[in-house]
Amino acid sequence: MSSVVETVTELAKPILAKHGCYLYDLEFVKEGKSWYLRVYVDKDGGVTLEDCADISDELSEALDNTEPDPIPQAYFLEVSSPGAERPLKKEADYERAVNDYIHVSLYQQVEGKKAYEGTLVDLKPDELTLEYMDKTRRRQVKIDRKVIAQARLAIDFSKI
Secondary structure, three states: OHHHHHHHHHHHHHHHHHOOOEEEEEEEEEEOOEEEEEEEEEOOOOOOHHHHHHHHHHHHHHHHOOOOOOOOOOOEEEEEOOOOOOEOOOHHHHHHOOOOEEEEEEEEEEOOEEEEEEEEEEEOOOEEEEEEEEOOEEEEEEEEHHHEEEEEEOOOHHHO
16 A cells, blocks of 8 residues: 555656645545545645646546556545644644644643643744643643644634
8 A cells, every 4th residue: 555655646746746736645545345545735825626626637647547557446536635624744744834723632741731722833853832822821831742642733713
């Protein structure tokens, strides 16, 4: 399966560049009896439905014309945005999220809490700093990146 991901990644790069997009994530998974090739793309300002449709058409054609066939079994190709509350997986995801509102779940408590939502104000290789609201006060917490179970972008409903 990793060879499928690697092959599709290489095929997708020039197609995405042509549309001003980058590859956020790619997965090839079996769910029930069906295989799914999911390609998550993004760009500054966000991707449109038309971007996804164009990329899907071009990637499908590239996959069909590649010899040997990188995916010999039947599969469904899905091209989409990773969503408004996308997970932060790679270092580049964290870097793009600086100054954004995020949710962080922790393996262990930091300052008495196992989850925080706030603005990512600083990012270092071993820790991140979040600014969050504690009742009516703005506070900052430094979180060792080793204790982060999951991080994702979040929607700050106080600004809507």
